[in-house]
Each structure stands twice: as C-alpha cells, then as structure tokens.
Amino acid sequence: MPRRYDPDRRRRLIDAAIRVVGRDGIAGLSHRTVAAEADVPLGSTTYHFATLEELMVAALRQANENFARVLAERLPEDDSGDLAADLARALGEWLGGERTGVELEYELYLAALRRPALRPVAAEWTEDAAALLARRTDPVTARALLALMDGICLQVLLTGGSYDEEYARVALARLIP
Amino acid sequence: MPRRYDPDRRRRLIDAAIRVVGRDGIAGLSHRTVAAEADVPLGSTTYHFATLEELMVAALRQANENFARVLAERLPEDDSGDLAADLARALGEWLGGERTGVELEYELYLAALRRPALRPVAAEWTEDAAALLARRTDPVTARALLALMDGICLQVLLTGGSYDEEYARVALARLIP
C-alpha cells in the first residue's frame, strides 16, 4: 500500500476541494468528499486540514491568485485605452465562460459572510484587485469600480439574468471622473 | 397533547426558520432545528415544507417584503432631496444596526447563487427595489445604483471593514447623470 512519500499531497487536496465545490457547492464539501476526489484515505484530509474552514481558506486563496492573474492580463498597464470598456469586456469574458467557474469563485468569496476565518482572505482579494485597477485610475475610483463590478455580477448570477456588456460599460464609465 | 387547530402554523414555521438562519446561518437550517425553534413536532415541518428550499423561498420572500417596506420609508417620493445622500444614509442605517439582520437577509439572498429555486425570488427583489428607485431617477440608473449598493455592502460584510457613508455618497452620486 505504498502511497507514501507524496510531496504535494497538500496541493492535490486543495485542487480536489476546488473541484468538489465547483461541482456540488460548499454544501457538498466534506473531508470525505475531498478524500474521494483526491483519491486519498480519509485520515489524510483530516491530517492536513483539521477543519473544513482551513480547506476553504486555502481554496479561496488559490482561486484569488488565478483570477488576479487573468485580470492582470486583461488590463494592460498603459492607460491609452478605455478603462470602462476594458473592465466591461473582462466581465463579459468571465461571465460568458463556464458558469461553473464563476459560481465556484463567488461561492468561496461569499462564504466569508458567515465565516470570519475567510474574511482576511477576502479582504486581501479586494486589496489586490484594487491595486491592479489603481494603475489606471485613482484608488477611490478603483474601489468604486470594483464594488460596481461585484454588484453587476451578483445581479446576473442571482437572478439568472443575462449580462449586458454595453450597459456595464456605460455604468462603469460614469464612475470614472 | 392537543396542539391541534393551529391556523397559522405555516407562518410560525417561517418565522422560526428566519430566526434559525439569523442565529446559525443556512448551514444550521434543518427540519429538526426549525421544528425545535417553533416548538412543533418534526413531522409538522416536513408536512408544510417538503424540502428545505421551500422554506428558504418563503423566508427570503418575507425578508424581502420587510426590507422593501423599510426602504420605501427612507425614500420620500418627492425628488427635492439628494438621492445619493438618501441612499447612502439608508445603507448606513442598515449596516449600522444589528449585524445579524443584515447577514440574515444577505445570506438568504446569496443562497440563490447555487439554488435555482431561489432565483425568481431574488429577481423579484431587485425588480421591486429598482421600481422604488425609479421614482427618483431613470430605470437604467436605478439598476446601476442598486448594483453599486450591493457591491458596497458586500465589501463591508465580507472583508469586515467599516462603512464609510461619505465615500458611498460620492460614488453613488457619480452614477446619477
């Protein structure tokens, strides 16, 4: 039974947790489901992550890093272009893809509402994203743009409506002084 | 044991469900916890609400009605005043009160992300709120204002930060053409 000597078992558990949340939501997250998804015994998950919150923290942090990378690519540093249009397009690409991915990241993000342990990670995320936007505008406007993007995403995801990129562009443009 | 003849048992179950979610979150919602909170036998909850989603739908709908009433009071129909300031103040009062109440309503609202059954109710809510705001501005702006308010609330609640009413007022004002 020598599955011994698994250097990045921790990483694989995090990946498995992300897949589980993507498929069944946080409600489907348990030590057992993660263990099954990662093909490791139950005891291994409880060893590396004593509580499910620890797993969520790790998963949220990784999801943040992924999204920050994507956003950085979509936001060229030179401010020659139209920032509102760039952001609206980035949102469109994000929401236009697999709904699973968006749901996954938002669900982990929103989980911070009831779990104080996740709040510092959520705060990191908004700070990092704001810093990214602040390359193209002032910090206060950056925060407002982020808030509006969050709100637009929420409305689309929660009501089951469709994303209107032109509407988003106009609204975002109004926030830029 | 004649607890028979309970005309508004359904209503009492909904109230109990709201109290349970307020105290322990959706994670703590179960037929049994609601039954205990409402002081009725287990079978009664499963009779009136076959699934927990039905309970959540009813609870979310009631929470919406409560909040819509409050918002209507805070938004006088005459447009003599400053709309952005009114909204920022309403947000402040809402976020300044018991964190429990805000968390409760937001948690039910956000639950629609993963539960399609809740999405029509969430959509109703945004439409009703937008109609309220549309008394003071155009429909497109009303939607944008709502989205920004959602985003600002989220950032406060998820990151554990504090609410800055002046910042909110400025950002909201920019959205009004």
Added chain:
DNA sequence: ATCCCATGTGTACGAGGGTACACATCGTGT
C-alpha cells in the same frame, strides 16, 4: 546506524439529518 517525528492509513463511534409511514384528529361538504 539509530532514533524521532512528521506524515500516512484504517476503523470505529456518536451526532445529526432527510425521508417515509402509520396513526390520530378535526373541518367541512353533502
């Protein structure tokens, strides 16, 4: 070479949950 400890494995227990179902009771239409 040896020892210690981080890591990995298997299993068991008690708590709590959804669901089903048989039975009790009352209101109401006929």
Added chain:
DNA sequence: ACACGATGTGTACCCTCGTACACATGGGAT
C-alpha cells in the same frame, strides 16, 4: 349525521459527517 380529506404527531430507518485514535512508515537529524 357522516365520511373524507387536510392537517398534526410520533417513530424508525439509513445515510453522511466530524472526530478521535491506534498503528504503520519513512526521512532526516544526530
């Protein structure tokens, strides 16, 4: 007056979960 259906009650089954614990194993410090 009566029967039937809506509503209420109690209980039992089976599942999943978190947790704890005893044991195995191999790497690296000494």
